[in-house]
Amino acid sequence: MTQKIVLVGNGPVGHRFLEQMVKSGRIDDFEITVFGEEPRVAYDRVHLTAWFEERDAGPLNMVEGDFYADHGITCHVGDQVLAVDREAQTVTSAAGLCLPYDKLVLATGSYPFVPPVPGHDRDNCFVYRTIEDLEAITAASENAKTGTVVGGGLLGLEAAKALHDLGLKTHVVEFAPRLMAVQVDDGGGNILRKKIEDLGVSVHTQKNTREIVDGDNAVHKMNFADETELETDILVFSAGIRPRDELGRDSGLAIGERGGIIINDLCQTSDDNVYAIGEVALWGGRIYGLIAPGNTMAQVAADHITDSVTSTFEGADMSTKLKLMGVDVASVGDAHGNTEGALSYTYVNEADEVYKKIVISGDRQHLLGAVLVGDAEDYGNLLQFALNKITLPDQPDSMILPNVEGGGAALGVDALPDTATLCSCNNVSKGDLVEAVQAGCHTMGAIKDATTAATGCGGCAALVTQVMNAEMEKLGIEVNTDICEHFPYTRQDLFNLVKVEKIKSFQELLGRHGKGLGCDICKPAVASILAATWNDYILENDHGGLQDTNDRYLANMQKDGTYSVVPRVAGGEITPDKLIVLGEVAKKYDLYTKITGGQRVDLFGARAEQLPLIWKELIDAGFESGHAYGKSLRTCKSCVGSTWCRYGVQDSVGMAILLENRYKGLRSPHKLKMAVSGCTRECAEAQSKDVGVIATEKGWNLYVCGNGGMKPRHADLLATDIDDATLIRYIDRFFMFYVRTADRLQRTSVWMDNMEGGLSYLQSVIIDDRLGIAEELETDMAHIVDTYQCEWKTTIEDPVKVKQFSHFVNSDATDDNVVFVREREQIRPATAEERQGDILATA
Amino acid sequence: MSNWTDICQVDDILPNAGRAALFNGQQVAIFRICDNDGERFFAVDNYCPFAHANVLARGIVGSIGEELVVASPIYKQHFSLSDGHCLEDDSQSLRTWSVQRDGDTLQLTA
Numbered sequence: 047m048t049q050k051i052v053l054v055g056n057g058p059v060g061h062r063f064l065e066q067m068v069k070s071g072r073i074d075d076f077e078i079t080v081f082g083e084e085p086r087v088a089y090d091r092v093h094l095t096a097w098f099e100e101r102d103a104g105p106l107n108m109v110e111g112d113f114y115a116d117h118g119i120t121c122h123v124g125d126q127v128l129a130v131d132r133e134a135q136t137v138t139s140a141a142g143l144c145l146p147y148d149k150l151v152l153a154t155g156s157y158p159f160v161p162p163v164p165g166h167d168r169d170n171c172f173v174y175r176t177i178e179d180l181e182a183i184t185a186a187s188e189n190a191k192t193g194t195v196v197g198g199g200l201l202g203l204e205a206a207k208a209l210h211d212l213g214l215k216t217h218v219v220e221f222a223p224r225l226m227a228v229q230v231d232d233g234g235g236n237i238l239r240k241k242i243e244d245l246g247v248s249v250h251t252q253k254n255t256r257e258i259v260d261g262d263n264a265v266h267k268m269n270f271a272d273e274t275e276l277e278t279d280i281l282v283f284s285a286g287i288r289p290r291d292e293l294g295r296d297s298g299l300a301i302g303e304r305g306g307i308i309i310n311d312l313c314q315t316s317d318d319n320v321y322a323i324g325e326v327a328l329w330g331g332r333i334y335g336l337i338a339p340g341n342t343m344a345q346v347a348a349d350h351i352t353d354s355v356t357s358t359f360e361g362a363d364m365s366t367k368l369k370l371m372g373v374d375v376a377s378v379g380d381a382h383g384n385t386e387g388a389l390s391y392t393y394v395n396e397a398d399e400v401y402k403k404i405v406i407s408g409d410r411q412h413l414l415g416a417v418l419v420g421d422a423e424d425y426g427n428l429l430q431f432a433l434n435k436i437t438l439p440d441q442p443d444s445m446i447l448p449n450v451e452g453g454g455a456a457l458g459v460d461a462l463p464d465t466a467t468l469c470s471c472n473n474v475s476k477g478d479l480v481e482a483v484q485a486g487c488h489t490m491g492a493i494k495d496a497t498t499a500a501t502g503c504g505g506c507a508a509l510v511t512q513v514m515n516a517e518m519e520k521l522g523i524e525v526n527t528d529i530c531e532h533f534p535y536t537r538q539d540l541f542n543l544v545k546v547e548k549i550k551s552f553q554e555l556l557g558r559h560g561k562g563l564g565c566d567i568c569k570p571a572v573a574s575i576l577a578a579t580w581n582d583y584i585l586e587n588d589h590g591g592l593q594d595t596n597d598r599y600l601a602n603m604q605k606d607g608t609y610s611v612v613p614r615v616a617g618g619e620i621t622p623d624k625l626i627v628l629g630e631v632a633k634k635y636d637l638y639t640k641i642t643g644g645q646r647v648d649l650f651g652a653r654a655e656q657l658p659l660i661w662k663e664l665i666d667a668g669f670e671s672g673h674a675y676g677k678s679l680r681t682c683k684s685c686v687g688s689t690w691c692r693y694g695v696q697d698s699v700g701m702a703i704l705l706e707n708r709y710k711g712l713r714s715p716h717k718l719k720m721a722v723s724g725c726t727r728e729c730a731e732a733q734s735k736d737v738g739v740i741a742t743e744k745g746w747n748l749y750v751c752g753n754g755g756m757k758p759r760h761a762d763l764l765a766t767d768i769d770d771a772t773l774i775r776y777i778d779r780f781f782m783f784y785v786r787t788a789d790r791l792q793r794t795s796v797w798m799d800n801m802e803g804g805l806s807y808l809q810s811v812i813i814d815d816r817l818g819i820a821e822e823l824e825t826d827m828a829h830i831v832d833t834y835q836c837e838w839k840t841t842i843e844d845p846v847k848v849k850q851f852s853h854f855v856n857s858d859a860t861d862d863n864v865v866f867v868r869e870r871e872q873i874r875p876a877t878a879e880e881r882q883g884d885i886l887a888t889a
Numbered sequence: 890m891s892n893w894t895d896i897c898q899v900d901d902i903l904p905n906a907g908r909a910a911l912f913n914g915q916q917v918a919i920f921r922i923c924d925n926d927g928e929r930f931f932a933v934d935n936y937c938p939f940a941h942a943n944v945l946a947r948g949i950v951g952s953i954g955e956e957l958v959v960a961s962p963i964y965k966q967h968f969s970l971s972d973g974h975c976l977e978d979d980s981q982s983l984r985t986w987s988v989q990r991d992g993d994t995l996q997l998t999a
Contacts, residue, residue: 531953563905563924565951566960566967591906595947595962603962607942654947853943855897855908855919861943863916863936878941 055153056082059324059340066348083126156287156325165258190279197284229377237401311358374422380415402446474499491799577713596675612674617702618645627667644681682706687724694724696741753795782823893996909946918946931970932986
C-alpha cells in the first residue's frame with residue numbers, strides 16, 4: 047500500500063526533499079502531493095538577484111523537465127494550505143482541497159520581517175523574497191530616483207545592489223553600528239562599509255526608524271530617532287526573517303519561544319507524522335537561514351520517511367564566503383570571539399581595504415573563527431583549521447599576514463594534517479592528495495583522475511591546487527609553465543602576444559619576446575599558433591623550418607623515414623570511383639594499404655620524393671589533404687543516419703560532412719576528432735571524441751572533450767536539442783576557445799580536467815558568453831574557414847616547393863637504407879635481422 | 890689545402906632548416922643557420938643512430954643553452970651541430986664535415 051505524503055511549501059528546500067525522495071529509489075511506494083502558494087514551481091531563491099540579469103524567472107527554475115509527471119508527484123501551484131487537522135490527518139487548501147496524509151512535511155520557509163514602524167505599509171514599500179517582489183520593485187523604479195534598503199545584513203546588501211543596478215541613488219539604513227553585524231566585527235564592518243560607499247551607495251548605521259511619512263522631494267521621508275531624516279522614493283525592508291510557523295501553531299505543534307517549529311534530529315516535530323525542514327524549523331533553539339542546512343534537513347527527512355539510511359541533523363556550520371557588491375566577505379565559526387578566553391589577531395590594510403581577523407582558543411591550540419573582508423582567499427584554509435581542530439602554528443598570525451617576499455612563514459596547506467578532509471563531496475583527505483602527487487600526479491587533471499578530489503562542487507579546487515604545488519615543491523619538482531627555455535611564456539601567453547601584436551612569423555616573435563634560436567618545442571607550437579591565427583600556407587619560407595617533420599612533408603613519417611598518405615574522406619563517405627583511384631595509386635607506388643579508425647584509407651611506405659607525385663594523382667582525382675599529419679582536425683566519423691538506417695532520426699552523414707569540411711585544416715594544440723551519430727544508439731562513438739554530436743528527435747546533443755586512446759574519457763554533454771545553426775555556433779566557439787587557451791599538446795579532455803569550474807564554466811563561456819568573447823571566437827573561426835586551402839594542392843603547384851621533397855639536394859638517387867619485405871601480399875619495413883640476412887624485396 | 894666539392898646553391902636550403910646531400914657515397918645533413926650572428930653552415934651525418942634511418946636533415950634546428958642542435962624527427966634526441974655529440978646519450982655521436990660558402994655555392998670537404 048502506498049503512503050500518502052503531503053509537502054507544504056515548494057521552495058528550494060521543499061524541492062530538495064522531493065529530489066531526495068526520488069533518489070531513494072522508493073518513490074513508487076509513495077503518493078506525493080506538493081502545495082506552493084507562489085504562482086510558479088520551485089525556483090532558486092538563493093540566487094534571486096540573478097533575476098535582474100534577464101528579468102526572467104526561467105533561469106532560476108529548479109524543476110527539470112517533466113519532473114512531477116515522471117515521478118508521479120501531484121503539484122498544486124498558487125494554492126496555499128490553510129489548515130492542518132492532525133487528528134484526521136488532513137490538510138485543507140485555499141482552493142478548497144482537503145487531502146489526507148500519512149506523513150506531512152512542512153517546508154513553509156520564512157517571511158521577511160518588517161519593523162512595525164508607522165508608515166511601513168505605505169505604497170512603494172517592498173520586501174525582497176519572491177520573484178513577484180522583484181517585479182514590483184522593478185516597476186516602481188521606473189518612476190523613482192532614490193531607493194533605500196532598511197537592513198544592512200547579507201540580504202539587505204543584495205537588495206541594495208539590485209536598487210543600485212536599477213539606476214537608483216541607493217541608501218542602506220542599519221540599526222546596528224555596522225553592516226553584516228552577524229557575520230563580521232567592527233573592523234571588518236568598517237572596511238566593508240568603505241568599499242560599498244566607494245561604489246556610490248550611502249550607508250547609514252545606528253539609525254532607528256521612528257516613522258515613515260510623506261516626503262518633501264520624494265515619495266517617503268524616514269524620520270529617525272536621532273532627529274535626522276532621509277528622503278527616498280522606494281523602500282525595501284530586509285531586516286531579518288521570521289519562520290512561517292502558523293500551520294504548526296494553529297495545529298498545536300511545539301513552537302519555540304521566538305517562533306519556529308521545534309524538530310528533533312530526525313526533523314520530526316512534536317507529532318511523529320509531521321516533519322518540518324528549512325527556515326521554518328527550529329533545531330537546538332536555532333533557525334538556520336542558509337540553504338545548506340535546509341538541504342541537509344530535506345535529506346534527513348526523506349531518509350527517515352523512506353526508511354533508507356539512518357541520517358540525522360546535527361546542526362550546521364554557518365561559515366560563509368560570498369561576494370557582496372563585488373566585495374569578498376567571509377566569516378568562519380565564532381567570528382566575534384564569544385568563546386570564553388578567546389584571543390584574536392587582526393590585520394588591517396587601509397590602503398588596499400583588506401581586513402582579516404582570526405579568533406583562537408585561550409590555550410592557543412585551535413582556530414575558533416575568522417572574519418575576512420576584501421580578500422577572502424584564506425577562507426578555505428581557515429575553515430579547514432576550524433573544522434578539523436588542527437593544531438595552530440606557533441605564530442597563528444602568519445595565517446593572515448600577507449606573504450611578503452623574504453618573510454612570512456611557510457604555512458598554509460603545509461600546516462594541515464594528512465587526515466584533514468579537503469574535498470567533502472568525495473571525502474578526499476590531504477594525505478590522499480600527497481600520496482597521489484608522490485605517485486606522479488603533477489597536474490590538476492591527474493590529481494582529479496587519481497583521487498576524485500575537486501570533481502564534485504569544485505569548491506576545494508584552490509586548496510587542492512595548493513596542496514599539489516606545495517608537495518611538488520617539496521619533491522623538488524619545479525612548477526615552471528614556460529613553454530621552453532626560449533620563451534618565458536605559456537602557450538596561451540604566446541597566443542595572445544601573436545594576436546595582439548599581430549606577429550606574423552617566428553623570427554619576429556623570437557626577436558621581440560624570446561632568446562636563442564628556438565627549438566623543437568617552441569617552433570612547432572608557434573607554427574601552430576600562427577596557423578590558427580593567420581592561417582597562412584604552412585610551408586611559406588618563413589614557416590617551413592618551424593614545422594614538425596610531419597607538417598613539413600605534409601605526411602606522417604614512419605619508423606624507417608618513409609611516409610604515409612591519408613587523403614580526406616569527409617564523414618567517411620566515398621564514391622566507388624574515388625575508392626578505385628586510391629587502389630590504383632596504392633598499386634602503382636606499391637603502398638601498404640590500411641583502413642583507419644577515422645573511416646578513411648592510409649597508404650604507407652611512400653618515400654619523400656614520391657609524395658608530390660602521389661598527391662598530384664590524388665588531387666587530379668578530386669581528393670584533398672586529410673591533415674592526418676597535423677595537430678589539427680582529423681576526421682568527423684559518422685554512422686549512416688536517417689538516410690538509410692531504420693532507427694536514425696537525423697542525417698548524420700550530411701552533418702558530419704558539413705562539420706568536417708568546415709573545420710578541416712584548423713591547427714590546434716593537439717589533434718582533434720569529431721563524430722556524428724544519427725540516433726542515441728551512438729554507432730559513430732561520438733562520446734569518445736573531442737566534439738561528438740548525437741541526433742535527437744528535436745535536433746542535436748553536443749558532447750565535448752571526450753577521448754579514446756591511452757586514457758579514455760567520456761565526453762561531457764554541453765548542450766541539448768540545439769538546431770543546426772546553434773550547433774555550428776557552439777562548436778566554433780568551443781574549438782577557438784580551446785585553441786586559444788590550451789597548453790601545447792594538451793588534448794581537450796585534459797584541458798577540461800584542468801579547467802577551474804569544469805563543465806559549468808565551459809558552458810557559461812560557450813553558451814552564456816560569460817567572458818564576452820563569443821563573437822570574437824566566431825569571427826576568428828570564420829577567418830580560418832574562409833582562408834582554407836588544400837596544402838597539397840598549393841605545394842604541387844609550386845616547383846620550388848616540390849624540389850624540397852627530393853631525398854638529396856644534389857642527386858636523384860634514393861635512400862638505399864629504405865628496405866621492404868612482403869607480408870600478407872603487401873610491403874612492410876624490413877627488420878634489422880632481415881636486413882642483415884639480406885632477405886630483400888624490391889622497394 | 891683541403892679539396893672542396895660543390896654540393897648545391899645556398900638557397901636550395903631554407904633558412905634554419907636542413908637538406909640531405911650525397912657526398913663520397915655518404916649521406917650528409919647540411920644545415921643553414923641564420924640568426925643575429927649572421928649565416929652559418931653545418932654538416933653532420935644524416936643517419937640517426939637511434940632510429941636507424943636517414944632522417945636528420947628533416948629535423949628541427951634550434952639551440953639548447955649555447956649549443957646549436959638538430960632534433961631527430963623520429964625519437965627527438967638532440968645532436969650538436971658543431972661536434973655531433975648527442976645531448977641525451979654520451980655514447981652516441983655523429984660525424985661532422987666542414988662546409989663553406991663560395992659565392993652562392995655550398996661546398997663540403999671531409
